[in-house]
Amino acid sequence: MAAADSTLPLKPAQAPIAPKDRIFNLDMLRGWAILGILAVNAVSFAWPVELTMSDAPPPGGLSYADTVGLWVTDVFFADKFRTLFTMLFGVSVFLVGGERPDRERGRALWRRLIWLGVFGLIHGMVFWYGDILFHYAYCGLLMMLMRSWKASRLLWIGGAITVLWGVVASLGYWGMENLPPEMAEQMQAGMPTADAASIAAAIDVYRSGWPAGLLENVTNWATFQLMASPFLIPISVPLMMLGLGLFKSGWFSGRAPIWTYLLAVVIGGANLALFALWRWQDLMAGEAVDPTHGLAAGAGGMAFLITLFYASVLILITKFGLRMLTGVLVPVGRMAFTNYLTQTLIMVTLYYAPWGPMWFGTHHPAEMWMVVGAVWVAQLIWSPLWLSVFQMGPLEWIWRCLTYGRLLPIRKSAAAAAQASPVAI
Template sequence: MAAVDIESAPRAAPALEPVRPKDRIYNLDVLRGWAILGILAVNAIAFAWPYQLTMSEGAPPGVLTQADHIGMWVTDVFFSDKMRSLFTMLFGVSVFLVGGERFDDNRGPLLRRRLLWLGLIGLIHGAVFWYGDILFHYAYCGLLVMLMRSWSARRLLWVGGSITLLWGLVATAGYWGMANMPAEYAEQMKAGMPAMDPAAIQATIDLYRAGWPSGLLANLETWATFQLMASPFLIPVTVPLMLLGLGLFKSGYFSGRSPLWTYLLVIALGGANLAAFAWFGWQEAMAPKGTDSTNGLAAAAGGMAPLITLFYASVLILINRFGLRVLTAVFAPVGRMAFTNYLTQTLIMVTLYYAPWGPMWFGSHSPAEMWMVVIGVWIAQLIWSPLWLSAFSMGPLEWVWRCLTYGRMVPIRKPAAAPVAA
């Protein structure tokens, strides 16, 4: 996603010209790379298991080993909701970086075209390949955020931050309350929830393994269900996160220009939240099935996921601020190609799990086994991204998206270096 360098002196640029690589903000690329890799750790289960399992407290067919419980603990504690929150915040930044201020009559139409093309790409991605697509949701949320992109940093932080904090408090209290409600109410709630039907789960597995078109139709049905039943209700969560991200950008937080104490405070609060979640989550993961030795504290500690998100962001920003970019440089190329890497993650996972040209692993991998696949994809993208960017100025799908947005072919190859005078 396009970015400009606010750390240097302002300079005018042609309104409809693509953003040059040297104008990118390094911190945003690092954060985006970290987020896009972490998103795969969360999404892997949705590629590999029937949706009935991913939406419940169940497990895949077979007996889970201790390694599987550890794998699920790692995903829940360190990745779930944190990476989506970070990527959502950064998308809010991109709305402003592409569209500029609301009164910009040149860049505003450019932003609208960019979001509309993203919506179309998201429709194809979700309906045809993988029901868990987020791009379509981001496109229509982006159309709302673009109306507020000229708000001041203070207003964005107050509105986006307050609503995000409210949802976090609601989630924290709700998780704890559900775990500690009277037994009779808990039984009534459990009785009202759909039971996990092993026959239905196996039928879904067989449907996906049958190849296309049955697998395509199953994915389309699940995607349509989520679009109707879930995605609209995520708008009040997604839009505030985008506003919060844009407020953090405008305030200088993402570029490392905020006072040091603000980063240290976020690190202290977010780190404490992460430590508590890890500790209580580990106790819950190691407890016998159906028991909760933490009395709901494990679930409650995960309610403030955006705070842990900001902990990650603050650590990475301070590493860069203190001149230790060598420790974060590995993420920047992945972030510069985030759109390509997100969609290639889908291509790889669909190929492995239910595309007719792949090994059809759908429903056969445990959480521990899926982590091996995730790490393999991480390694591939960490290698592939800098190699591609050594010859090209942007990722291949970023280039396609940009050509569609501008309505013309834009350069993708890096310009040849000028010869050095003798």
């Protein structure tokens, strides 16, 4: 272990997590989540918020390939991977902070969350308004209070609230599609608009470079923090509770009864299949007609079921000896913090940073999928290469050093030497 001072080794709460202490399934699922999140976030990097917050198609309309790309994003990615990452964040609160009576680890967790909030502020205000780190930081401070609850209590309370929100969302989406014509017109009038002039103006601002583009991003970030982020707290915290409950019960580790995974596969898989069918029918029918009578929209509200379907499939694949398949996700998950922020750096560079090609407002869904795929390949390659030399990602290391207030070893050789000797490094 690295030393707390020149003579004493670090206490457990201060020590970096060694590779042998990592939990394979958590890293694997975290890698799956961080890759999937990019597929949803891509449009927010590539188009103005005025367009992403409305149902309007981008200028020039959608080709068949664009429609397929949009369908894939909506059905297989939207809300599913944010949900999974939020659940896993609840687990990390416990793994870092331990039980509530452990004050030393609790203080380390508090510092870790405060620094996460600082990273989130910089990320959101300077680079991309859609940052989730700041939200996780203050939700994590709330989750600290529940981290010592038993698995059953976390599952019942977190699960019940999550199911409730899923039902409310499904009924709400279905109801919106079945409003009387007069009421639907009134509701539509109050929705964000995305007329050609406002979209073109927003594109021009971002493509003009900084400071105009930076100020536009800050404005969008502030609007999101004031108007949307607080309302996500009662959604995010229960998901964190549910995730920690699943971890404490052994479900994430693959030690739960097989029937629990099969049940999630059946229910979540059925929801995914129906949503895929109905959403495709809806897209093919055009804007004016919904042949599903709101079922496509309603099925989208139960995203957490699809999240559990994905997790169950990956856990079962791992459990039955096919780690070579799921193992490719583990390095990406071990560097999730670095990979999340690297995704932002790449996308901002490509779409609206002054030093990039300024693709903002030019890519439709099919083209954005090509960019997303290229970033996936890059992170699947570079993550294991980095971890072959270092024990954690570069930004994980900076975050860890800031949390514990000292320079910790990052190279594997240095970490091994630190474990063999109490001398400070």
